Every structure is written in structure tokens, then in C-alpha cells.
Amino acid sequence: MIEEVSQILKMDNYLSNMNIQVIKAENGHVEFSVPITDNMLRIGAIVNGGATMTLMDAAGGMAVYTLGHGSNQVTVNLNTNFLRKIDKGPLKVRGTVVKKGKRIVFARMEIIDSSGELCADASGSWYIY
Numbered sequence: 041m042i043e044e045v046s047q048i049l050k051m052d053n054y055l056s057n058m059n060i061q062v063i064k065a066e067n068g069h070v071e072f073s074v075p076i077t078d079n080m081l082r083i084g085a086i087v088n089g090g091a092t093m094t095l096m097d098a099a100g101g102m103a104v105y106t107l108g109h110g111s112n113q114v115t116v117n118l119n120t121n122f123l124r125k126i127d128k129g130p131l132k133v134r135g136t137v138v139k140k141g142k143r144i145v146f147a148r149m150e151i152i153d154s155s156g157e158l159c160a161d162a163s164g165s166w167y168i169y
Contacts, residue, residue, distance in 0.1 A: 041065040045102050055098055058091075060133075062102075068137035070102045076129030087126035092151060096120055096162040099135030100147040107140060110168035116144065118164040126160065128153040143167055
């Protein structure tokens with residue numbers, strides 16, 4: 041499953057530029073390692089909020105994908121909490137499915153910096169088709 045998720049991330053024109061390495065991919069759970077690169081940074085040398093949300097969306101979407109239901113999925117909602125600045129990489133990004141309905145799946149995500157600090161967390165829902 042790690043190779044399959046890695047290939048999907050590489051095929052995505054946007055996510056392929058994020059240098060995401062898939063560490064874990066199992067039923068309803070993924071874990072990524074992501075280096076902090078210059079194109080992710082905003083003023084002050086901290087990770088941009090959009091990049092943070094992109095990583096959360098990718099982790100949640102891939103956690104949903106690992107369930108193996110449907111041919112594709114799209115984000116319905118993504119709620120992100122920015123808890124502290126993100127400036128120490130590489131980052132650990134985790135996504136875990138918390139509830140699966142017939143067409144909607146709910147997941148939680150988190151970003152942890154290289155010092156082990158929780159920097160952001162999120163919850164979201166995905167429509168599977």
C-alpha cells in the first residue's frame with residue numbers, strides 16, 4: 041500500500057512538488073515525512089498556512105483512499121487548527137480515518153515537527169464515489 045499511495049502522490053501535479061515520502065499506509069491510516077523546502081515558507085521562515093493545509097488534505101485523502109472503497113474521493117470540508125509555528129523539519133504528517141459512512145468519510149490529521157511538537161491538527165470529511 042505504501043508504493044500505491046506514493047504513486048498517487050507523484051501523479052498529482054500539485055502534490056508531487058511537496059517531496060512527500062510515505063512512511064506508513066494501512067487500512068485507514070497514513071504517515072508521511074516531509075522536508076521543509078523554500079517554496080513552502082512565508083515571511084519569517086515559517087511554513088505557509090496553505091502548505092500546512094495542503095499536507096493535511098493529502099494525509100486525510102490518502103487515509104480515506106487506503107480503505108479501498110470507491111474509485112476516487114474529494115474533500116468536502118477541512119478544518120485546520122494552527123497551534124504553533126512550523127519551522128523545524130522534516131515534518132511528520134499523519135492522517136487517520138475516524139468514521140466511514142456510505143459516501144462520506146471523516147478523518148483527523150496532525151503535523152508534528154522534528155522536535156516532536158504538535159504544530160497543527162485538522163479534521164475533515166471526504167465524499168467517496
